[in-house]
Amino acid sequence: MSVLKTDKLNVGYNKKVLIHDIDLCIEKGEILTLIGPNGAGKSTILKTIARQLDNLGGNVYVDEKDYSKIGGNEFAKKMAVMFTGKVKSEMLSCGDIVATGRYPYTGHFGLLSKEDKEEVAKAMELVNISDIKDNDFSKISDGQRQRVMLARAVCQDTDIIILDEPTSFLDIKYKLEFVSIIKKLTKEKNLTVIMSLHELEIAKKISDKIVCVKGDRIDKYGTPDEIFKDEYIRELYDIDDTKMSENIDILKI
Amino acid sequence: MEKKRAIRYTVCFGILFVLILIFTALNICIGSVKIALPDVFDVFFKNSADEVTGTIVLNIRFPRTLAVLILGGALSLSGYLLQTFFHNPIAGPFVLGISSGAKMCVALVMVFLAGNALKINSATLIFAAFVGAMISMGFVLLMTKRAQTMARLIVCGVMIGYICSAITELVVTFAQDADIVNLHNWSRGSFSGQTWENVRIMAIVVFIAFVLIFIMAKPLYAYSLGESYAMNLGVNIKVLRVLIVLLSGLLSACIVAFAGPISFVGIAAPHLVRKIFNTDKPIIMIPACFMGGSVFCLFCDLLARNLLSPTELNISTVTAVFGAPIVIIILLNKKGRAEQ
Numbered sequence: 001m002s003v004l005k006t007d008k009l010n011v012g013y014n015k016k017v018l019i020h021d022i023d024l025c026i027e028k029g030e031i032l033t034l035i036g037p038n039g040a041g042k043s044t045i046l047k048t049i050a051r052q053l054d055n056l057g058g059n060v061y062v063d064e065k066d067y068s069k070i071g072g073n074e075f076a077k078k079m080a081v082m083f084t085g086k087v088k089s090e091m092l093s094c095g096d097i098v099a100t101g102r103y104p105y106t107g108h109f110g111l112l113s114k115e116d117k118e119e120v121a122k123a124m125e126l127v128n129i130s131d132i133k134d135n136d137f138s139k140i141s142d143g144q145r146q147r148v149m150l151a152r153a154v155c156q157d158t159d160i161i162i163l164d165e166p167t168s169f170l171d172i173k174y175k176l177e178f179v180s181i182i183k184k185l186t187k188e189k190n191l192t193v194i195m196s197l198h199e200l201e202i203a204k205k206i207s208d209k210i211v212c213v214k215g216d217r218i219d220k221y222g223t224p225d226e227i228f229k230d231e232y233i234r235e236l237y238d239i240d241d242t243k244m245s246e247n248i249d250i251l252k253i
Numbered sequence: 254m255e256k257k258r259a260i261r262y263t264v265c266f267g268i269l270f271v272l273i274l275i276f277t278a279l280n281i282c283i284g285s286v287k288i289a290l291p292d293v294f295d296v297f298f299k300n301s302a303d304e305v306t307g308t309i310v311l312n313i314r315f316p317r318t319l320a321v322l323i324l325g326g327a328l329s330l331s332g333y334l335l336q337t338f339f340h341n342p343i344a345g346p347f348v349l350g351i352s353s354g355a356k357m358c359v360a361l362v363m364v365f366l367a368g369n370a371l372k373i374n375s376a377t378l379i380f381a382a383f384v385g386a387m388i389s390m391g392f393v394l395l396m397t398k399r400a401q402t403m404a405r406l407i408v409c410g411v412m413i414g415y416i417c418s419a420i421t422e423l424v425v426t427f428a429q430d431a432d433i434v435n436l437h438n439w440s441r442g443s444f445s446g447q448t449w450e451n452v453r454i455m456a457i458v459v460f461i462a463f464v465l466i467f468i469m470a471k472p473l474y475a476y477s478l479g480e481s482y483a484m485n486l487g488v489n490i491k492v493l494r495v496l497i498v499l500l501s502g503l504l505s506a507c508i509v510a511f512a513g514p515i516s517f518v519g520i521a522a523p524h525l526v527r528k529i530f531n532t533d534k535p536i537i538m539i540p541a542c543f544m545g546g547s548v549f550c551l552f553c554d555l556l557a558r559n560l561l562s563p564t565e566l567n568i569s570t571v572t573a574v575f576g577a578p579i580v581i582i583i584l585l586n587k588k589g590r591a592e593q
Contacts (some may be wrong), residue, residue, distance in 0.1 A: 052485070091531060096534065110536065
């Protein structure tokens with residue numbers, strides 16, 4: 001049974017279709033990674049799947065149910081997100097931020113039950129941020145911030161987590177650490193992860209399936225072994241050998 | 254740590270509550286006629302005080318103090334809502350021009366209806382102020398699409414404020430002599446001359462708004478992370494946004510209708526409260542901002558009445574002296590952090 005399936009999905013902004021006929025099928029515990037040049041529309045696809053943007057044709061099925069027919073709260077228990085934009089928060093501790101993930105489970109005033117608190121603690125443990133629970137969220141490093149946002153998504157206790165370029169603000173050490181946490185999550189909690197990445201090496205190692213977005217369509221869709229061969233990646237990113245060496249020459253000066 | 258926080262919140266709420274009591278007492282006792290605290294108690298509980306003292310306490314100072322308490326709280330809460338809405342710590346009804354928009358509409362209604370010798374009740378005034386607040390808010394919302402940065406939004410708001418104030422001045426110039434004195438005082442902000450009838454109406458309006466805002470504490474918390482996260486958590490963003498705009502507008506309108514535009518309280522009070530409580534959780538901030546705003550305004554009104562007694566200062570003069578530096582501090586801190 002697929003956790004998430006898209007059927008001839010069209011995505012775009014302001015009713016203008018950017019990418020059409022997207023057919024994806026993701027099983028439980030899998031990592032699906034979107035790669036492709038900047039501005040190819042990776043975020044647009046993720047946002048449409050997460051119901052942040054209107055669906056411009058076709059459909060998405062979550063647990064084999066039409067996703068537009070799932071109520072807001074129920075949907076929040078199925079899919080958690082983490083976006084690129086920095087969260088501007090004032091005077092909230094990391095624990096407070098993570099705790100917002102429990103929103104769909106708390107009562108009317110959003111007070112945390114004992115169980116909720118345990119879930120928050122567990123999520124923070126899982127991504128190794130228990131020690132900064134009481135630190136001010138606006139005063140921690142980018143690497144820590146990304147992990148806090150990941151813990152927030154984890155404690156939302158969903159089957160699917162959507163990550164939009166989760167590693168973009170991080171240096172190489174944090175990048176590796178971050179993806180190893182993601183890998184751990186899919187193994188331990190049987191989570192399904194759908195994300196976009198710029199780092200091809202990481203994408204190749206971590207993903208079960210890779211989606212290449214180019215132009216107005218999905219150019220290729222398959223396992224890392226199928227995607228990362230021959231000259232395909234050069235083609236995907238429009239890397240022209242002669243131009244490339246010219247550019248490198250310029251850099252040498 | 255959980256416990257430490259709970260203790261901190263309790264202590265802070267306690268302090269705010271005590272401050273409200275102290276300033277309420279001071280506001281009733283101190284004035285051009287000094288009244289001793291025991292005499293005030295006599296007026297309330299024994300009816301044994303002399304008539305003059307009774308009148309001063311019951312008909313002048315007590316309603317005024319209550320009005321300051323209610324409107325100060327409302328002002329601070331309205332500021333807090335706008336700050337949450339725009340994700341901007343220096344947003345407030347005054348700097349965004351919302352107060353001035355409300356002022357303009359109230360002045361128009363006052364002048365034209367008074368000219369026709371009609372009696373204007375407070376409900377009409379609140380409604381006029383609400384319409385004005387919504388007009389300004391509409392412009393501000395239009396501009397947020399183009400003015401992404403915090404400072405630009407504020408500058409646009411201030412400009413809207415100036416335009417509205419200019420129109421108000423124009424209207425006042427055309428008003429009849431007798432109205433001008435009143436209008437002039439009011440258009441600069443003053444708590445003077447509150448009747449029990451006013452207090453009753455503002456209490457009802459503010460109470461209803463407060464309850465509705467408190468019920469919204471949970472979605473507001475999710476909203477403080479940004480819209481996409483709130484949406485993902487199942488918050489109906491469109492409804493929430495409309496509610497925030499309407500409620501903050503209603504609170505601003507209520508203040509302007511009764512006391513005119515009052516500057517900076519909407520920014521300064523929530524900021525101080527945030528610092529004291531060391532949190533931005535709406536469920537704590539909503540009641541805390543209300544109480545903080547009350548204390549701030551009670552303190553400022555006390556100064557406004559007594560500093561140059563018997564002349565009364567505009568309340569905005571006093572609130573600006575204490576509020577504006579706080580805004581500057583916030584701006585400077587922001588910049589410092591961005592450069593790090």
